[in-house]
Amino acid sequence: MYRQIADSIRDQVARGALGPGDRLPAIRDLARQLGVNRDTVALAYEQLASSGIVEASVGRGTFVAQPAADLADTAPLVPTLSPLTERLLAFERARPRFGSATDAVPMHSLVPDASLFPADEFRRVLNRVLQDQGPELLLYGGPQGHPGLRSVLSERFRRDGIDVDADGIVLCHGASQGISLTLRLFAEPGDVIAIEEPTYNNVLAATLALGIRTAPIPMRDGALDLTVLEHTLARPEVKALYTIPSFHNPLGTTTTVSHRRALLQIASKFHKPVIEDGYEADLRLAGRAVPPLAALDTTGGVCHLFSFSKSLFPGARIGAITAHGALVGALAALKAATDLSDALPLQAALAEFVTDGGYDRHLGRVRRVLLERRDALLAALESEMPEGTRWTRPDGGLQMWVELPPGFDTSDLLPDAVGAGVLFSPGAQFYPDGRPSSGLRLTYAMADSHAIRAGVRALANVVKARLAEAPRAARLHM
């Protein structure tokens, strides 16, 4: 019934019988006139109002609105994106496309293996904390995040030698948000951040989107070149260094204590803060622990990033920034100005999961599996790859670097590899200038040992085929 009334009025407007600014009958009057309930008329008017045909004016009545016609003929707006966003989009377009090769071995991916997730155990803990703490967990958290999880984390960090308590930690949305926040802490658009080259490709995306320039420091034997670092940090426009000293992404290498000490001395000499990305810190698989920069530092100038995304699962989106002094409050203000705070239920559950020992039990299991996969990968490379191929030997994390014989461009090799049944990350995407690279990143995150062996065999075959095809071209570049 109310639809009939609404349609009839809509018709009158369409025919021009009712024009913009015309007053509709009062609800009471029209209801009496049509012999219907007032609510029915009110409902009709409401429907007309919500489609913008009429509008109510408090205390005056309901009127026919300005017709939409004057808007309908406006041309589609093509909004101008900010130049930073345009640059980010250009960067994204240059990322490799892996297509829908769903049966290829996924050695390109840093996404951990879902079959290893302690999903059920975590679900029970989450359910329990929501049952125990209820509505409180559904409020906004403070910008630093759940105090219980910060306290649990500070204990773990102290065991690694990092001198921090719960107040020195700002929880965030994975190490990735930690990167954005710490970059903004020190650098504004136009400023420069020193980075390693190659480095984590999402750091390149983050700096691009923020209008922050990068000063690349070459990696030599798996560690940044300290001579170049010294020259770079001396420049006043360089505001900080971003580095991944353990289980480097993409290289998989770990620096020595003496390299770390030397790095810190250079940073301290020029009063430049260091952003240390420890996103795989809990995934040491072999060898002895090397203290993080944040543990060796005595100046308070190191911000340490931590994440559960690789060692547990990414879906909780929980990472942490450790900082000192005034930096903590500044990070909290940046976090608040970005998205107020994070989801407390997941943080509270994770605090409980760590305290219960669930996280360490999981780490024990997952490290065993990953060590086996790493070893399978190293053995397969040893037995399959042609002479002249070199690779790193990671002591932890999920990735390693393979350097093909000179003359290869691994971006160019990727389509063949996909066809042969293996996915890898071409080296070019880890360089700020996207230069051709004979290197590539392989991961053992998602693929099991059996798949890894098949994947390396496929990769080796593709490389060997290329070498056989154009041995001279390959040799020419040597």
Added chain:
Amino acid sequence: MYRQIADSIRDQVARGALGPGDRLPAIRDLARQLGVNRDTVALAYEQLASSGIVEASVGRGTFVAQPAADLADTAPLVPTLSPLTERLLAFERARPRFGSATDAVPMHSLVPDASLFPADEFRRVLNRVLQDQGPELLLYGGPQGHPGLRSVLSERFRRDGIDVDADGIVLCHGASQGISLTLRLFAEPGDVIAIEEPTYNNVLAATLALGIRTAPIPMRDGALDLTVLEHTLARPEVKALYTIPSFHNPLGTTTTVSHRRALLQIASKFHKPVIEDGYEADLRLAGRAVPPLAALDTTGGVCHLFSFSKSLFPGARIGAITAHGALVGALAALKAATDLSDALPLQAALAEFVTDGGYDRHLGRVRRVLLERRDALLAALESEMPEGTRWTRPDGGLQMWVELPPGFDTSDLLPDAVGAGVLFSPGAQFYPDGRPSSGLRLTYAMADSHAIRAGVRALANVVKARLAEAPRAARLHM
């Protein structure tokens, strides 16, 4: 046992018996020499390495590391924060301090009342989706977020007249992250965004932190001044308009359909996109629905922000941006470059909660409660406030604006009010220049009707006392 070995070596290093670069005995040799298990010696070496005293060199052995002394005497680093971060901190310092007046009526807060949260119902849904979908939900989501929730939201948005499907939605971390992302979409540092004055104070924080300037457009009778808008959007450096047309924060007002149409025509005339903040869209309490700008727009230039934070609870940190065409991909790229993606478990649970009808049942309950509170607030203001006080009459949302007689500075009044037992938000914080304001924001989010009456009585008493104290000063400014 391993501790004894580690301590003994630590001693030798401290005494200088072992110096930097000295080689420790091979594990095998020392174990034989001491008559202990090799693992015990290995553990001791590991402990020494993790505190940085020794370091291992692959294939060569374990060596005493460079002493920490050369670092220990470096001065504490006082890192230079980026100027943007410094400006943000200055803004944060200027926010009102409410102290620890825990028994005062919290009419300053936009945090919804936790006693109304359907916490148990949501917990059960969350538990069920994690049980059903398991590990998959603990992976990274795509940057646009959970497809199920996007699809459910697009249906709801379409009911409000917004023409969007699931692919046109980017989920984000509350409307607050939606604000940061859409600002960055159109403006880079130095660019200008047109805003309403007064406006949501966290928008001011977000623009400050991003280095984006603001062009304030005065609000007249609860809607932005269209003449000023026209002049502002004509300026090439102004890249977009941020507006809250329904249940304005802080004013509590809602604009008419014709005002919205006129606003869109001006935006379209200058090809400027509009960011429409609909963070309380689901909290209409009275009056007829007014179509959102995104429903009236035919150009594709409106980005609409939605949030569950006020209508359900903030703790899930879930909001949504609706956009058109190329803007969607650009928003997804910005989201990915900021924090990769959001937590899928909460998004999946919310999709289920909405589909099950749990959200609408909650909306029904909470709207009744809020309407009663709003009415209590309006009635209390009517009966308590001295002559010359005016206030808005919100049709929805959680806040309203009270304008005291001229001459008042509500920032200056706050301490008295806190003492008298009521908290409010002084108007100054909603102005970009923080100018003194005779206005203040009152909310009915956390306080029930009884508390609201007590709060308004306390406020009225404080205002009356001031008027009695300095009637002339108050009148002087009239």
